[in-house]
Amino acid sequence: MEIIGFIGVLAAICLIILFSAKGLNILIGAPLATMVVLVTNRMNVLEWMLSPEQSYLASVGNFFVSMFALFILGTILSQYMQDSHATTSIARTVLKIVGRDKPFNALFALAVIGLLISYGGINSVIVYFAIIPIAHSVFKELDINWRLICIPVFLGVASITMTMLPGTPSPTNVIPAEALGTSMTAGKLLGFGASIVAFIYGVAYMKFRLDKSLANGETFYSYLEDTDQELPDPDESDLDEEEVAEEDIPPFFLSILPMLVLIGIIFMFSEVTNIVVIALLVAVLLCAIFFRKYLNSSDKELLNEGAADAVMPTLAMGSTVAFGTVLIESTGFNFIVTFLNSVLANPVLRLTIVSVALGAITGSSSGTVGILVNTMAPEIIAEGVDPVVVHRISGVASSIFALLPHAGAYITFSSLTHLPQKSTYRDSFAIVGGCHFVALITMLVITYFFY
Secondary structure, three states: OHHHHHHHHHHHHHHHHHHHHOOOOHHHHHHHHHHHHHHHOOOOHHHHHHOOOOOHHHHHHHHHHHHHHHHHHHHHHHHHHHHOOHHHHHHHHHHHHHOOOOHHHHHHHHHHHHHHHHHOOOOHHHHHHHHHHHHHHHHHHHOOOHHHHHHHHHHHHOOHHHHOOOOOOOHHHHHHHHHHOOOOOOOHHHHHHHHHHHHHHHHHHHHHHHHHHHHOOOOHHHHHHHOOOOOOOOOOOOOOHHHOOHHHOOOHHHHHHHHHHHHHHHHHOOOOOOHHHHHHHHHHHHHHHHOHHHOOOOHHHHHHHHHHHHHHHHHHHHHHHHHHHHHOOOHHHHHHHHHHHHHOOOHHHHHHHHHHHHHHHHOOHHHHHHHHHHHOHHHHHHOOOOHHHHHHHHHHHOOOOOOOOOOHHHHHHHHHHOOOHHHHHHHHHHHHHHHHHHHHHHHHHHHHHHO
16 A cells, blocks of 8 residues: 555645646645545545644645735735835836846846845745845846746745755754754855855856847746737836836835835844734835825725735645645655665765655655654764764755745745746746755765765
8 A cells, every 4th residue: 555655645746746837726736636645545535634633724724824914914015115116216226236237237136135135034935025026126127037037036045045054044954953953053064165056056047047038039028928918018018117207206215114124123023923924014014104105006905905915825835835744644655755765775865865855745845854854864863974964965955846836935936926837937946956956966075075
């Protein structure tokens, strides 16, 4: 039965990836894939799908309860920032600094902003809410294909600050530090070495894709070619940010103030329970007060639209989390872990392969690290591997395939950018998977010579 369960797990993963790639709503795709796991692993379908304690729906509900306030306030904040043209003000200031004739500098600046904010401990979803509206204005101003937004965003949020840089407060760094008794700055040579190589790769890829896009004559609206929408007539479009007069947008400092307050509150009161929600609420209130005369819509319209836009991303991300929660409880999943442990003799290679495989299966690097440090890590360390190596390699290796189409972070990104996955997945994977692949190779080389 373990073999059938194993086949069921692989089939379920393939199905949820296929469903996501074909555009089937994850609210439908995730439970269908979950039921494949349940049936092939001879688990009680009704109990694991509907039980109020430990089930698919219970996991969705728990995620919704814990994250909906963050999502709804974040989307409302984005609505205020865009409707008031505060994002346009910030974008124009950024372009004055980096130069309108240097689009690569603008993308690089967006990536660095994301790096700095995420390295400071800001939740990646909050970084999405902060960066994407501003990037939207920057891309429009410079007429860059909107589908390329995934490159600077993921380079800033889901590369070196997610798993590599020593001291980063991301879950993939915090979890092994607590479980293995290492520190968050452990493995400086491994972390900084991998970060440098990965960032160079990411920047080079961003330059390559931007140059190719510009050479092909792509514009901001070229992304619509991947949808059913028609390309707008530039002369008739009322969405062009250049048409917004200077007197109709707030000053730069006023525009950036809600974001500065948001980040400042989170930094200063990081130990306070639910501080992110509190900080978001304060930022929304500041927007409602300071941007009132610049708004094109009423507060009611912005609140309604923000509330509506928050529901689907929250449920979608909760659905992928629930799928992974059920999957890791199956006999097929345990069979995979046991098999990989038994056939790989070298402990570092075994750690690497298992981390990569589990990252692809669960679609979550932090979830994978949580499993590894509590099950496999003690055995690896007992075989003589430095805990620092386990700490660093498990986080990086588990992230190579963590951004599959059904990954919660990617679904959230797609919802916020309103881009279909077929427009952005290749570049998204090239950044997230590529950065972590070259980082892993770098870490393995350093481990071979220095550990």
